[in-house]
Amino acid sequence: xxxxxxxxxxxxxxxxxxxxxxxxxxxxxxxxxxxxxxxxxxxxxxxxxxxxxxxxxxxxxxxxxxxxxxxxxxxxxxxxxxxxxxxxxxxxxxxxxxxxxxxxxxxxxxxxxxxxxxx
Numbered sequence: 185x186x187x188x189x190x191x192x193x194x195x196x197x198x199x200x201x202x203x204x205x206x207x208x209x210x211x212x213x214x215x216x217x218x219x220x221x222x223x224x225x226x227x228x229x230x231x232x233x234x235x236x237x238x239x240x241x242x243x244x245x246x247x248x249x250x251x252x253x254x255x256x257x258x259x260x261x262x263x264x265x266x267x268x269x270x271x272x273x274x275x276x277x278x279x280x281x282x283x284x285x286x287x288x289x290x291x292x293x294x295x296x297x298x299x300x301x302x303x
Contacts, residue, residue, distance in 0.1 A: 187227075189236040190218040194245050199252040200259055203287060207252050212284035214294065215245050219267055220275040236271055244270060256281045260299045268301055276302040 194215040199207050219236060226234035248263045260279045267277040282296035 185224060187221060187223045188218050189221045189223065189238055189241065190216070191238050191241045191245070192216045194242060196246065196249050198249040200249075200254070200256060200283070201287075202254050206287065207254075213249065213296075214282040214284060215249065215263075216278075216280040216282075217241050217245060217263065217267065218278040219271060220277070221271065222273055222275070236274070240270070241267070256283065256297045257299075260297050264299045264301045268303060274303070276300065 194217075196213050196215060197210055198213050199210040200213070201207050201211070219241060221236040223235035226232070244266055245263060248259060248266065251259075251262070253259045253262075260281045263281075264277045264279045267279070268274055278298065278300040280296060280298045282294040284294050286292070286295040288295070
């Protein structure tokens with residue numbers, strides 16, 4: 185059985201980018217995280233101690249997005265590696281970071297990166 189805890193569509197303002205202006209002014213980002221987590225016991229007990237509290241995923245995203253980086257690849261990688269370290273029962277993690285308005289002269293809903301790490 186595969187069980188997953190996720191938080192999707194986290195909207196956050198952060199200061200990432202290759203261009204100095206991006207890091208100075210900031211921009212809007214959307215982050216999605218899925219953590220493969222064995223919560224079979226919680227399905228039977230209805231106890232939060234038997235699962236991964238998704239507010240912990242949100243806190244991880246908020247803290248890592250507050251650290252300015254040039255590349256979204258770096259941000260996503262930090263989040264994925266930290267999730268595996270912070271949640272020892274996790275079997276894997278998937279992170280998507282989307283820059284809502286990338287400075288590339290094109291009208292789009294966003295551009296970004298995804299990373300998936302497995303134990």
